[in-house]
Amino acid sequence: MRRREAVVALATLTLAARAQAQVQGSRRPGQMIIPFAAGASADGVARVVAAGLGPRLDRNFVADNRPGAGGTLGLSVLARSPADGSVLGTGATGAVVINPHTPDGQSFEPLRQLAPVARIADIPLVIIAGSGTGLKTLQDVVARSKSDRAGLSYGTTGTNSAQHLAMVTLAQATGANLIHVPYRGSAPAVTDVLAGTLPLASVDLTSAQAHIQAGTVVPLAVTGPQRSKLAPSVPTVAEAAVPGYSVTAWMGLFGPAGLPEAMREQISRATSEVVADPETERALLSVSAEPSFLDHADFARFLADESARWKRVLGTMGKVE
Known part of the structure; x- marks a missing residue:
């Protein structure tokens, strides 16, 4: 784990240095609010985008890490910022489309208080099993969980995280008894x-990658709609057990609500250029993320669909009315 964290930290520092090297004195000031801790993979993604947007928007975007409340704290700061393009921020699945439907998250409404600008990357999630369990496929997991009255336990990053709801969705689709x-x-x-x-x-791929490569854990499936470039030999859940299954953990770019439409289009176009840059792809892959662009209009529709989906799933869990 220490080695993985060191690699992520080194990649993030490299990206930050690159961004600083690109700063020009004539650029207007800008702020990139990052609702994650410095050195994390999500922080690295945000800094890659900030570095690429700077020269395209004639701004010097300075990273402002505001971790806390599962990503909601930083997004709340963004929502109160000037809607003039000088302050942007990144947001992810949990804080934007899951937390608002939980009892503790209903005071902040991201889809009303923020302006979607672009989806920028996916964070691959993977379901793993211990090497001593004898579990080799998702079909094994489903069968064993049903044969044992106690079911099978699984760990995630926390209740109502994308990792958790990916397993809830799997259990609902297969009837597996997962705890x-x-x-x-x-x-x-x-x-x-x-x-x-x-x-x-059920974890982010970056946490399991070294152990997958070492053969000390068994990768059963990734949860996204297609195989990950970071682990192309690992099947998707749709391939392995549930046709049509797809759960994505993503990161997007946002501004405060009220960001003018023309400005959203301009920043979205600039973001598309950043994400399409091969250097950006290499940098994102180095922090275990994959480019996944949607423009501001398609991203807004995607968010509405995802929000409605997770509200339904949480409703079946008794989390909302």
Whole structure:
């Protein structure tokens, strides 16, 4: 784990240095609010985008890390910022389309208080099993969970995270008897899978990649609509067990609500150029993210669909009325 964290931190520092090297004194000031801790993969993604947008929008976007409340704290700051293009921010699945439908998250309404600008990247999620469990496929998981009255336990980054709801969706589709064990992040869940105290986990790929490569955990499936470029040999859930299944963890670019339409279009076009740049793709892959662009209009529709979907799923769990 320490090695993985060091690699992510080094990549993030490299990206930050690149951004600083591109700063020109004539550029207008800008702020990129990042609702994640410095050094995390999501922080690296945000800094890649900030570095690419700077010269295209004639701004020096300075990173402003505001972690807390599952990403909601930083987005709340963004919502109160000037809607003039000088302040942008990144947001992810949980804070934008899941948390608002939970009892603790209903005071902040991202789809009303923020202006979607572009989807920028997907964060691959993977379902893993311990090497000593004998579980080799998702079909094995479903069968064993049904044969054992106690079911099979799985770890995630926490209740109502994308990792958790990916497993809830899998259980609903297959009838598997899966028991959730929430952790504070992917790393401790992976640690318990390695130790044999937990049979399964649904985590971000970056937390499991080194162990997959070492053969110390078994990658059962990725949750997205297609295989990950970072682990092309691992099947999707749709291939392995549930046709049509897809759960994505993504990152997007946002501004405050009221950002003028023409400005949203301009920033969205600039973002498309950033994401299409091969150097950007290499930088994103280095922090275990994959380019996945949608313009502001398509991103807004995507968010509305995702929000409605997770509201329905949470409703079946008794989390909302």
